[in-house]
Amino acid sequence: MNEKPKEFLSISLLLFTVVFTAWLGVAGPLFGDRSWIQIWHVMEKWQTLVAALIALSAAWWAVRPVQKQLAEQRRQSAAAASTMIAKTALSLEDERAAVIKGKDDLESLGTVLSDYDDQSWHDIYQTWPDRAYRMSDTCSTLIAILYRTNERNPEVTSLQKSRTATISALNDLRKAILELAEIFHHETGGGPDYEQGEDDIPEDESNARRPRVDAMRELWKAAAADLKSELTAEISMIWRRVRQLERIAIGPDLDGSGVSK
Helix, strand or coil: CCCCCHHHHHHHHHHHHHHHHHHHHHCCCCCCCCCHHHHHHHHHHHHHHHHHHHHHHHHHHHHHHHHHHHHHHHHHHHHHHHHHHHHHHHHHHHHHHHHHHHHHHHCCHHHHHHHHHHCCHHHHCCCHHHHHHHHHHHHHHHHHHHHHHHHHCCCCCHHHHHHHHHHHHHHHHHHHHHHHHHHHHHHHCCCCCHHHCCCCCCHHHHHHHHHHHHHHHHHHHHHHHHHHHHHHHHHHHHHHHHHHHHHHHHCCCECCCCCEC
């Protein structure tokens, strides 16, 4: 047999205490010398209070199912919200992993640039362009990932601003790499291909392209570090919110195993 709810027991005891105290204070002991007529007069005098208490108890009892229903709806809403928000956190974790991988892959650009500066172009002319284009492709892959995420989250936040800055830095780095590869191709391949619409590169522009890659590379590193920091903060905040919603979904009447106490 199920036990009576603790709340019902408490209000029943309260009601009994109030009525019993009022009775003793006015009517005296239950089995005193008063006549039943006197007792009836006392009951008439206190009937409004007693009726109000009874009505209050009945109203409380009637509203309990509604309260339970609202609590259950709140638990269900919290469970659904926690699942949805958790997916957002997982998506951001994937994005952070992509940024870390892109940063690691682009570290190889240092070796590519070092060979451009120090090696004989005659010795590396067959392999160097492909290595440079792989660096450009790495930029393109990460740009696509960040761009898709940005489109799904158009609201202006510090994370969105950092992501946009990173996309811009990657675009500039990719352009600088391709421009440097163009110079290498012109110098090792007999000049520009005029039939393909290529033009001669002015000397001052040619001289500026190599240091431009270094500058864009530093901007990318700074943007990537800031984006990683923003992602980490956002992920931590979301998981804290998920835990809060999970506690609401479990409810105060359940322990961690989902068993009613």
